[in-house]
Amino acid sequence: MPATRLMPSEEGYDLIELTREICDKELRPRVDEAERAAATTPALPRDAFRTLGRAGLLSLPYPEDLGGGGQPYEVYLQVVEEIASAWMSVAVGVSVHSLTCYPVAQFGTMAQQEALLPAMLSGDQLGAYCLSERGAGSDVASMTARATPDDETEPTAYQLKGTKAWISHAGHADFYTSFVRTSDDGARGLSCFVVPGDAEGIAFGAPEKKMGLHCDTVSEVHFEGVEVSADRLVGERGQGMAIALSALDSGRLGIAAAATGLAQSALDQAVAYAKEREQFGRPIGDNQGLAFLLADMEAGVTSARAAYLHAARLHDAGRPFTKEAAVAKLVATDNAMRVTTDAVQVLGGAGYTQDFPLERYMREAKVTQIFEGTNQIQRLVISRQLLKSSSKRG
Template identity: 55%
Template sequence: MLPTAEAHDLLDLTRELCERELAPKAADFEARGEFPREVLRTIGRSGLLGLPYPEEVGGAAQPYEVYLQVLETLAGSWLAIAEAVSVHTLACYPVYAHGSEALRKLLPDMLGGELLGAYCLSEPQGGSDAAALTTRATRDAEGRWVVNGAKAWITHGRDADFYNIFARTGAAGARGISCLLADAGTPGLEPQKAENVMGLRASAPSQVLFDNCTLSADRLVGAEGAGFTIAMEALDAGRLGIAACAVGLAQAALDHAVGYAREREQFGRPIAEFQGVGFLLADMATQISAARALLLAAARLKDAGRPFSTEAAKAKLFATDVAMRVTTDAVQVLGGAGYVSDHPAERWFREAKVLQIVEGTNQIQRLVISRALVRG
């Protein structure tokens, strides 16, 4: 469901951008492992990097339900772009929701695509257990924050213009974590080489090291000790973004498999007419529809201002598992053709795996859901 004519126009614009800017470039950028920064600037200047944020800070004031459908559409053409939009939207949240007036003046450039964001929460020894992070920020004699530590698996780690840094400023545990904002090029902020990843090679993550990275006192986002709460608030919404990416990727894989099955003939007829293939396609389509419905139901809760954390976990869990199943089955439908890079199914299969890991592994999503059930 699209609530307004404006939303219809927005999706039409997104499809046009996909056809003109994304689809023709995706395979080449992925093969070369090159980050598509100029493509993201085009996306930003088209108004797609600030969709769920208010107009007064440079956003487009769109409901999450609409924003997620835009992400789905982008992912169907190029997952790296959709994931980049999702992560950037996540990275803008701390400043928007908790930043000082001075920091919020950065939002128009953030949401307009001139400044690209990174979200530095995970660490080499602590991905799922975010409350146990060890990166530390201490005050120097002048009251500035001095950050030391390492973050891992950071999307846009080498390419971001600003970094949300979640660091320990107090005692052990969640209440001792704060959020700081750093600009790219800050002395002591040291992005490392891109990881050699299985999929999303055009947007490979990297470690980011902090070696006496010094930030002024006004770079604290929100209250001291509120960082873990800020991180979890952002991740609830971010999980919906990854679920939307998963649905878009799965839909692209299904569409390609159906097209191939209609054309590929064996034993004198298209393989789509064989029940074994037809039933496989039917199951793929049903799973995608169910994932999309779960995702949009969670989005409507968020748009209505109602609790949506558990539903976001369900959507992320189910949609990303569906993407893995559907892309696997798409390769099977294509047979040998699906195993070579001449067809995009091979790339989609590799890319689907990471969606079960980012923004909280699917095991963590099950933990979130089970704890909610126990609490009642």
């Protein structure tokens, strides 16, 4: 269980405690069986999201008057960390859902916010974020999915055609926050739409067969002439890239928090085993080589947590946090890969078996270095932000 951390308010502390209770009662008892079953028969644990939604945990960082929890991002991210310590697939889903609501909350008109956000934030709905394509991952501007207006001057609807790839909740979502091309003007030709999940013409590919996060169902989303009302265009035509990049800053913090929760759980398992397992007449944790390994794992988890909380506090203060979000995502996910690998090492042969969840943690950690922008892309973001700020000072 992650150590108690300072909360910005009593309400925030209560939300963390509520999350821990739900994790202990509803998530931990079923995660191992559910993940094993989904490895062969993909299934999204929608009831787990409904449980979290009924508790108000799917809408924490959004305004209360629009159905949200009105909580600082700092609190929301710690909730994500707690969930990840119990069930990583669900934590990733919570982060994805929050990401899908962001464009409407930040760039939508008041009419769009009033019409769409209450349902999106109700706790009953689940969203999907359609940005990547097979040929457009890190290079978002090369996407080919397109929205064609019925009238160039005053459109009333758009017709969407194309395929999105690597989409969490595909086939299960109630709405799809989708980025598609509305002109051939490179990065300035992308736009954002909120597509209803029951719109005619949406189809889905077979679930991807992944090495981990089996309960995070992922597949392609095919827009086969999907007609979307013009009032579901978020922001202006051509503003899609700016919206996507802004959303990803916040989304990266969700992944950083989830990776930290995963690493914390791996560390907890390793410490417990090191205290109980005996060799040569004493617990293996008494051996300095292993004890120092545990100390390094703790330092990594604590550093990752500090990184995402620092970025969250900048976010809550309304200050720029692009660089800090990239740092947090880079530090937390690289750390999760390292800590889960070291935790398997602490358990030795036992850690390599499915008798313990550490082999699953190790597999789940890998993708955190890839999605929401690979860690190579994070280094690019960080370096560009550094050089930009240095030139301004000069």
